[in-house]
Amino acid sequence: MRFPSDDELMDGPNAFDDFDDEFDEDVDDEFEDEAEVSPIEGLVDADYDPNFRAGFVAIVGRPNVGKSTLTNALVGQKIAITSMRPETTRHAVRGVVQGEDYQLVLVDTPGYHRPRTLLGQRLNDEVRESLASVDAILFCLPSDQKVGPGDDFIARQLRGSKAPIIAVATKMDAVSDERLMKHLLDIGKLGDWDEIIPVSALKGRQLDVLKDLVAKRMPLSPPLYPRDMVTDESRDTMIAELIREAALEGVREELPHSLAVQVEEIIERPKKPGQNYPAMLDIHVNLFVERDSQKAIIIGRGGSRLKSVGMRARREVETYLGRRVYLHLHVRTAKDWQKDPKMLGRLGF
Numbered sequence: 001m002r003f004p005s006d007d008e009l010m011d012g013p014n015a016f017d018d019f020d021d022e023f024d025e026d027v028d029d030e031f032e033d034e035a036e037v038s039p040i041e042g043l044v045d046a047d048y049d050p051n052f053r054a055g056f057v058a059i060v061g062r063p064n065v066g067k068s069t070l071t072n073a074l075v076g077q078k079i080a081i082t083s084m085r086p087e088t089t090r091h092a093v094r095g096v097v098q099g100e101d102y103q104l105v106l107v108d109t110p111g112y113h114r115p116r117t118l119l120g121q122r123l124n125d126e127v128r129e130s131l132a133s134v135d136a137i138l139f140c141l142p143s144d145q146k147v148g149p150g151d152d153f154i155a156r157q158l159r160g161s162k163a164p165i166i167a168v169a170t171k172m173d174a175v176s177d178e179r180l181m182k183h184l185l186d187i188g189k190l191g192d193w194d195e196i197i198p199v200s201a202l203k204g205r206q207l208d209v210l211k212d213l214v215a216k217r218m219p220l221s222p223p224l225y226p227r228d229m230v231t232d233e234s235r236d237t238m239i240a241e242l243i244r245e246a247a248l249e250g251v252r253e254e255l256p257h258s259l260a261v262q263v264e265e266i267i268e269r270p271k272k273p274g275q276n277y278p279a280m281l282d283i284h285v286n287l288f289v290e291r292d293s294q295k296a297i298i299i300g301r302g303g304s305r306l307k308s309v310g311m312r313a314r315r316e317v318e319t320y321l322g323r324r325v326y327l328h329l330h331v332r333t334a335k336d337w338q339k340d341p342k343m344l345g346r347l348g349f
Contacts, residue, residue, distance in 0.1 A: 052223065053101065055224075057134060059107065060138070060139055072201070094107055098228075136214055137164070139166070140170050141170070143179070143183045146183075152190060164194040171202075180198055237348075240285070243329070260288040287329060
């Protein structure tokens, strides 16, 4: 099909008249092509068990309650970065749990909180969007911390949700049985949950029970993703997150909120004659902070800290990609980027 040029469009509303016959022929051809396609062709698995269940599951909670650790444990490998710093997760990370007769698509959301910046508002918007389109919700409350105002705030936001909600007492291995029982009772007072279950992501305790509780609440559906997939995160996003995780280790309180990482380009080096293994990748990365003083923290004396970040990140990135890499880390100052709509858009928020 050919569309009229700008000059032809300027001639008036009848500029399309000469194209009617050509358009009709194209449409007829398209419908003929579509008629030959099976209605189930293109499904992830057209021969799926009719009793198979699949759906989306949001993992929510206030910052630093073990959501990403739980996500990684349920998936069976690392697909979300973790840190002792609050608000480590910056976007909804999707991990896929592959069961024998079910598939759970986990959405590890940023910590729901009272926002102080435009970035914080957008992170909360992402949580709300995730909650609006899932088949179940996991509400995480850490056993080693008392139920508090932040948990009550989230519980109020969850009221009225049509999706079943399972309250998960994370970090059960960190407390005594007596403390755990009190925590479970306190969780019960927060709301009318479909289930309350304690788990330990680090020790692997109760994870299979949690998977079964969630799976039986999923709708009957074919698999939503290929059966060997564990995440739909892009390569560049995963690399950026692994580098940010390394950079957050051991830094002061204010820096985590001010640090953003962006993969600028990835270049494959030419293979040497006779080389039968993958060529090394040169990965150019920008680390953005908001002030020059934060830039000095990341770089360290004589570049020592940046070198250490690069070494830690390189190990994780090489494990993820399965090949050797060389990281080119560039630290840049983008003043108040958390409040700058253009910069947030550039960074994918």
